[in-house]
Amino acid sequence: xxxxxxxxxxxxxxxxxxxxxxxxxxxxxxxxxxxxxxxxxxxxxxxxxxxxxxxxxxxxxxxxxxxxxxxxxxxxxxxxxxxxxxxxxxxxxxxxxxxxxxxxxxxxxxxxxxxxxxxxxxxxxxxxxxxxxxxxxxxxxxxxxxxxxxxxxxxxxxxxxxxxxxxxxxxxxxxxxxxxxxxxxxxxxxxxxxxxxxxxxxxxxxxxxxxxxxxxxxxxxxxxxxxxxxxxxxxxxxxxxxxxxxxxxxxxxxxxxxxxxxxxxxxxxxxxxxxxxxxxxxxxxxxxxxxxxxxxxxxxxxxxxxxxxxxxxxxxxxxxxxxxxxxxxxxxxxxxxxxxxxxxxxxxxxxxxxxxxxxxxxx
Amino acid sequence: xxxxxxxxxxxxxxxxxxxxxxxxxxxxxxxxxxxxxxxxxxxxxxxxxxxxxxxxxxxxxxxxxxxxxxxxxxxxxxxxxxxxxxxxxxxxxxxxxxxxxxxxxxxxxxxxxxxxxxxxxxxxxxxxxxxxxxxxxxxxxxxxxxxxxxxxxxxxxxxxxxxxxxxxxxxxxxxxxxxxxxxxxxxxxxxxxxxxxxxxxxxxxxxxxxxxxxxxxxxxxxxxxxxxxxxxxxxxxxxxxxxxxxxxxxxxxxxxxxxxxxxxxxxxxxxxxxxxxxxxxxxxxxxxxxxxxxxxxxxxxxxxxxxxxxxxxxxxxxxxxxxxxxxxxxxxxxxxxxxxxxxxxxxxxxxxxxxxxxxxxxxxxxxxxxxxxxxxxxxxxxxxxxxxxxxxxxxxxxxxxxxxxxxxxxxxxxxxxxxxxxxxxxxxxxxxxxxxxxxxxxxxxxxxxxxxxxxxxx
Numbered sequence: 105x106x107x108x109x110x111x112x113x114x115x116x117x118x119x120x121x122x123x124x125x126x127x128x129x130x131x132x133x134x135x136x137x138x139x140x141x142x143x144x145x146x147x148x149x150x151x152x153x154x155x156x157x158x159x160x161x162x163x164x165x166x167x168x169x170x171x172x173x174x175x176x177x178x179x180x181x182x183x184x185x186x187x188x189x190x191x192x193x194x195x196x197x198x199x200x201x202x203x204x205x206x207x208x209x210x211x212x213x214x215x216x217x218x219x220x221x222x223x224x225x226x227x228x229x230x231x232x233x234x235x236x237x238x239x240x241x242x243x244x245x246x247x248x249x250x251x252x253x254x255x256x257x258x259x260x261x262x263x264x265x266x267x268x269x270x271x272x273x274x275x276x277x278x279x280x281x282x283x284x285x286x287x288x289x290x291x292x293x294x295x296x297x298x299x300x301x302x303x304x305x306x307x308x309x310x311x312x313x314x315x316x317x318x319x320x321x322x323x324x325x326x327x328x329x330x331x332x333x334x335x336x337x338x339x340x341x342x343x344x345x346x347x348x349x350x351x352x353x354x355x356x357x358x359x360x361x362x363x364x365x366x367x368x369x370x371x372x373x374x375x376x377x378x379x380x381x382x383x384x385x386x387x388x389x390x391x392x393x394x395x396x397x398x399x400x401x402x403x404x405x406x407x408x409x410x411x412x413x414x415x416x417x418x419x420x421x422x423x424x425x426x427x428x429x430x431x432x433x434x435x436x437x438x439x440x441x442x443x444x445x446x447x448x449x450x451x452x453x454x455x456x457x458x459x460x461x462x463x464x465x466x467x
Numbered sequence: 468x469x470x471x472x473x474x475x476x477x478x479x480x481x482x483x484x485x486x487x488x489x490x491x492x493x494x495x496x497x498x499x500x501x502x503x504x505x506x507x508x509x510x511x512x513x514x515x516x517x518x519x520x521x522x523x524x525x526x527x528x529x530x531x532x533x534x535x536x537x538x539x540x541x542x543x544x545x546x547x548x549x550x551x552x553x554x555x556x557x558x559x560x561x562x563x564x565x566x567x568x569x570x571x572x573x574x575x576x577x578x579x580x581x582x583x584x585x586x587x588x589x590x591x592x593x594x595x596x597x598x599x600x601x602x603x604x605x606x607x608x609x610x611x612x613x614x615x616x617x618x619x620x621x622x623x624x625x626x627x628x629x630x631x632x633x634x635x636x637x638x639x640x641x642x643x644x645x646x647x648x649x650x651x652x653x654x655x656x657x658x659x660x661x662x663x664x665x666x667x668x669x670x671x672x673x674x675x676x677x678x679x680x681x682x683x684x685x686x687x688x689x690x691x692x693x694x695x696x697x698x699x700x701x702x703x704x705x706x707x708x709x710x711x712x713x714x715x716x717x718x719x720x721x722x723x724x725x726x727x728x729x730x731x732x733x734x735x736x737x738x739x740x741x742x743x744x745x746x747x748x749x750x751x752x753x754x755x756x757x758x759x760x761x762x763x764x765x766x767x768x769x770x771x772x773x774x775x776x777x778x779x780x781x782x783x784x785x786x787x788x789x790x791x792x793x794x795x796x797x798x799x800x801x802x803x804x805x806x807x808x809x810x811x812x813x814x815x816x817x818x819x820x821x822x823x824x825x826x827x828x829x830x831x832x833x834x835x836x837x838x839x840x841x842x843x844x845x846x847x848x849x850x851x852x853x854x855x856x857x858x859x860x861x862x863x864x865x866x867x868x869x870x871x872x873x874x875x876x877x878x879x880x881x882x883x884x885x886x887x888x889x890x891x892x893x894x895x896x897x898x899x900x901x902x903x904x905x906x907x908x909x910x911x912x913x914x915x916x917x918x919x920x921x922x923x924x925x
Contacts, residue, residue, distance in 0.1 A: 120800055120852065125500045126540045129604040130582070139558065140487070140510075141495040141539065154494050165491045182603065185796035 109156055109203055115195030118188045119156070122149040128179035128189075133397045133415045134172055142169050145179035145189045152196045162205045170196060171208050172411060174404035175285050176362040176397035197287030210407045211286050219291065222277045223247045224403055230276030239270040241336075242308035244299075244322075246315030248403075249436035250275060253443075256314055256436055259463035260333055266466040267346040274302065281321035285402040292321070300325035312336045314459060316363035316370075316435050317402060323368075332364065333459055334373040334434050341380060348465040351382025354429040358385060358458075359419060359442060360395035361435035374434040374458045381461050386426050396422065398433075400441035416445035423453060430454045432461060469508030469552065473529060477511055477553070480521045485512040485559070496536070496554050502803070502851075503544035503886045507534065507554035514559045516634060516642060516673040523671065524640030526553055526916050533638075534918045535667040537577065537609030540601040542804055543885030545613060545666045549920040555671065557608050563587055564674070571679040572631060572648060577608020577672050584677075593679040596623035599881070600792075608672050614664030616881035621707075621839035622714045622747075623680070625881060627663045634674035635662055638912035648676065661907070666883050667918040669911050683747035686714070687758040688781040691770040692738035696720070696822070699740040700815020702768040703838045706744060707811050709764060711757045715745035716839025720818065723791050723833045723846075730794035733787055736771060740818070742838065743784055791835045792846075799831065799848035801857075805864060807871035808880030809841040820870040821845045828863040830856065842880035868894060889924035896923075 111119075128145035129135055135144035142151065148169055154160045175190040183189065197207070206212060217226040224247060241264060245257045257273075264271045280295030300322060303311055311330040313319050322330045340346035358378055364370045371392050378385050390396045399405065399415025420442060423431040431446070431453055433439055443455045469488065478486045487493075487510045497506045508531075513519045526533045532552030539546055548554050561578035568591050575584060581595070581602040588594050598617035599605055605615070611633075616625040623629075632646030646652075646659040662669060693699035703716060719727070719741045727733060735741060744761050746754040762772045775781035796802055809817045818834060821843070825832035836844035845867055849860040868878050868891045878888045878895050893901065901923055908915070 117800060121796065123500055123796070123802060123804075124498055124539075125601065126538055126604055127601065129538055130580075139512075140492060140556075142491050147495040150495050150498055151491065160490060160494060163491075165489055169491060184792040185802075186793045 109199045111156065111195050111199045115192050116156070118192035119149055119152045119196070121185050122146060122187045123185055124150065125184060127182045127184055131178040131182045131394075133176060133178065133399065134411060136418070137411060137414050143172070145183070145187075148173055148193060149187070149189065152192065155196070162200055164208070167200070167205070167208055170200070171211055171286065172404075172408045174397070174399070174402050176401060177366040178362070178394070178397060181366065181393045194285060194287070198289040201287040207287060208407065214403055214406055215283060215286065215288055215291070218278050218283060218295070223251070224278070224282060224406065225251045227251070239272040240309050241269050241271040242303060242306050242311045243271050243273045244303070244311060244313040244318060245273065245275070246313055246318040246436060247278060248440060249314055252440045253436045253457075256439060256457050256459060259457065259460040260314060262463040262467050263337060263346065263459060267340045269340070269345070272306075272308065274306070277302070279318040279321040281317040282403040284321065286407070296321045296325060303330070310336060314434070314436055314457065316361050316368060317437070320363055320367055332368070332370055332373070332434070334377060335370060337459070337462055338373045338376055346462075346466060348380060348462070349467070350465055352461070352465065354383055355427065356383040356385055356430040356432050357388050357423050357426045357428045358391070359388070359398065359423070359431060359433040359438055360392055361433060361438045362395065362397050362401055364435055365395055366393055374432070377458050377462055378432060381465055383430065383432075383461070386428055388422050388426050390422065398438045398441035400437040405437075405441065412441065413445065416441040417449050420445045420450050420453065424450055428453070430456060432456050432458050434458045469531070473525070473531065474509055476525055477509060477522065480525070481511055481513050481518050485514070486510070496539070496556070497547065499539045499541040499544060499546050501542055501544040501547070501885065501887050503547040503549070505547050505549045506551065507548040508551045510554045510556060512556045512559045516636060519555070519636045519671050519673055520640045520642055522553065522555060523636055523638055527639050527914055530914050530916060532916050532919050535612070535671050537606030537612070538580070538601070538604045540605045541609065541613060541885060542806070542882040543879065543887040545883050545885040545918070545921065547886055549886060557671075558606065560673065566591065568593070570648065573677045573679055575607050575675050575677065577606060577611070577675060579607045581605050581607060581610060588679060589682070592682050594682045595629060595677055596680050597626050597629060607675055607677070611663050611672055611675055612665065612667045613883045614881070616837070616842065618715045618717065618837060620842070620881070621716050621837055622712050627660060629678045630659055630663050630675060631678050632676035633659055633662055633672055635670035635672050637670045638914070638917040642673075643670070646676065650678070664883070666885060666921055668908060668921055669917065671917070683714070684749055685751050685754050686745055686747045686781070687754040688743065688745045688775040688784050689758055689762060689772055690784050691742040691744070691765040691772045692736045693740045693742065693768070693770045695739050696818040697815045698768050698770060699742060699838075700818060702742060702765045702770050703814055704812055705764040705768065706761045707839055709760065711746070711761050713744045713757075713761065713839060714747040715743060717743040717788055717836065718838035718843070719788065719791055719835040720833060722831065723795065723835045726794035726798055726833060727787050727790045730797060731786065731790040733790075735787075738771070741787070742770065743788055788835070795833050795846050795848060799850060801849050801851040803847040803849070803860060803864060805845050805847070805867055806836070806842060806880045806882045807845070807867050807876060807878060808843065809871050809874045809876035811839065811841050813874040813876065814838050814841055814843070817841070817843060817870060817874055817876070821867060824863050824866045824870065827866065828859040830860050830863050832863060837880070840880070841876065865891070884922045886921060889920075889922060892923045
């Protein structure tokens with residue numbers, strides 16, 4: 105029995121490459137919480153095969169298993185068959201959506217909000233053009249920072265001002281990246297293309313964003329012209345334009361955001377900024393490529409709030425084990441996740457984006 | 468099929484949150500790391516010995532099959548519920564109950580993960596030596612049921628050599644304790660050894676007492692490159708028979724090396740096979756002396772030896788070995804990992820025969836594995852979506868089993884018979900032995916409810 109699902113050959117190859125060794129059990133954050141095989145990469149790839157071969161209908165339970173994977177990619181690091189799980193499951197989500205299957209309700213709502221309002225929060229349109237004048241830098245904060253972590257944007261602005269870098273801000277449109285992860289490939293590509301063309305028309309030399317997911321979406325269109333705030337800040341420091349006025353003598357640990365680390369390979373820049381700040385950096389057992397997902401990436405906290413919150417809480421407990429004063433990250437979604445979780449389980453632990461730390465010391 | 472009533476009763480035993488009849492769960496618990504697939508009627512997660520006992524009593528009464536499962540990393544179909552029924556997942560019984568430093572013993576529940584136990588032992592300077600490759604995820608219960616091995620087995624043996632005592636729930640629901648806390652014991656039949664490697668067919672293991680060993684403080688590593696497979700085999704035989712007790716004696720043939728070279732960007736000298744020897748111990752002089760002796764023996768067999776002078780060089784050698792699986796997995800869409808095992812003296816002959824089999828069936832077979840104990844892993848690389856190639860791969864596997872038996876070896880060194888090799892079981896075992904095995908099974912499991920269809924098949 106065939107399912108009518110049409111997946112590109114390279115995605116099929118990845119799905120069939122899984123030989124079900126189960127090594128992903130040690131890495132998958134949803135499996136760590138749910139404990140049953142259907143919530144890890146092996147289970148999801150088994151379900152992908154069963155769907156493709158038409159042995160099972162895409163009902164709510166199976167869709168939850170597939171769509172609750174927020175592409176953190178931890179499984180890929182431990183996979184001895186090097187299955188590109190993120191690409192495979194994203195292709196499966198796209199094939200399901202393309203075949204007319206309705207994704208889980210919260211995802212449908214996010215999709216509608218982004219198409220209607222240009223952002224997932226559904227609160228009016230963002231400014232789709234640089235706010236003021238021309239600048240060397242165009243800052244694209246991304247929707248999570250704009251809506252939930254405005255303090256992060258103020259911190260980046262303070263850094264740019266301290267370094268005397270002229271800049272302007274572009275609020276929208278959406279980069280499309282959550283939609284890509286949720287299976288709306290066409291819409292995601294159209295949005296990314298639209299955003300890229302807006303950016304192309306700006307004369308800014310550098311485009312910077314604190315959001316790794318926005319960066320990932322824009323890279324294919326803008327190449328190295330778009331970069332993460334951490335790599336840009338490091339450059340400013342190397343060039344002597346950004347100077348820290350004081351240092352801070354606390355113990356800190358750094359949470360590698362999944363997309364920034366595993367997808368974009370940016371591990372050093374945030375760490376170098378932390379060292380520059382004078383903070384003593386202690387690593388968590390799961391760091392760099394083995395970092396554990398905070399749960400919030402690709403707006404997963406709106407689609408699967410309970411799972412996402414539990415993932416964030418567990419990460420906070422790992423940070424506490426290391427015995428630090430500050431937990432630092434470099435992504436608006438991680439910042440939001442970990443701040444919320446710390447408020448719940450570890451009020452004494454400060455959570456900051458690396459930009460906030462640098463802004464504090466540079467002004 | 469599983470009736471509604473039975474499901475309600477199971478829910479009564481373990482709570483509704485620990486029972487699932489959902490198709491999605493059943494599909495995911497239908498498979499392990501082998502090619503086998505069979506859906507259970509219901510998946511159950513017990514948390515205590517009493518619950519396991521109640522489930523088995525119930526199943527025995529209703530003559531419903533029960534298949535125990537750990538992390539499902541099995542490579543032979545052991546936890547695949549070929550007759551449906553109840554799939555009993557042991558992963559929620561995951562507590563380390565005691566670490567006894569004086570007697571060097573650990574008492575654990577079956578769902579404890581190998582890595583979890585070894586992490587807990589590290590502060591005491593102790594470890595559990597058998598090291599299955601799946602250690603980051605596999606459960607101790609699964610290791611015991613399958614008599615798992617690993618790289619270090621060449622020196623330290625397999626799980627069989629480290630289990631002291633067991634609590635087992637028999638298929639009738641009765642709970643039995645067997646074994647002793649002492650290193651020596653002759654008090655009755657050795658039922659511990661009967662249950663180790665019984666592949667979940669005789670009872671469900673609910674507590675395991677393991678012997679531990681002091682963690683060696685030093686190691687020395689070398690690689691050796693052989694101009695031919697026979698030279699490689701000879702070198703292994705010499706090193707093993709000289710009593711040098713390497714803690715690892717591994718091999719990778721040239722196809723594996725080519726794949727690793729491409730995958731991990733590593734370069735190797737031109738050769739037919741690379742050997743890796745590791746020596747561990749408690750003084751540097753001891754490990755170095757044994758390594759020097761092994762070096763001489765390898766060079767006498769015309770191998771080019773490279774001794775790791777630094778920890779980084781040692782890690783590089785191991786990185787090559789650990790890249791074998793991923794590197795091979797990228798070569799072709801599907802892979803079958805066999806573990807036919809031969810006496811150490813026959814390793815060279817087996818390597819040559821695997822080459823011939825590869826040629827005969829026109830499928831790529833790369834071999835790596837634990838050469839020191841003759842436990843080779845020929846990996847058959849193919850495309851399972853091409854029926855003709857799939858068929859040739861299966862025939863090649865069959866010929867590998869036959870070759871191992873002809874050379875005085877066994878079908879499986881560490882993966883188990885399960886379903887995958889059940890139809891070859893009689894190649895290795897005579898009718899009298901099989902009669903005895905069946906009699907033991909019947910005595911413990913009169914209704915044949917526990918993991919039916921495994922080992923000798925039907």
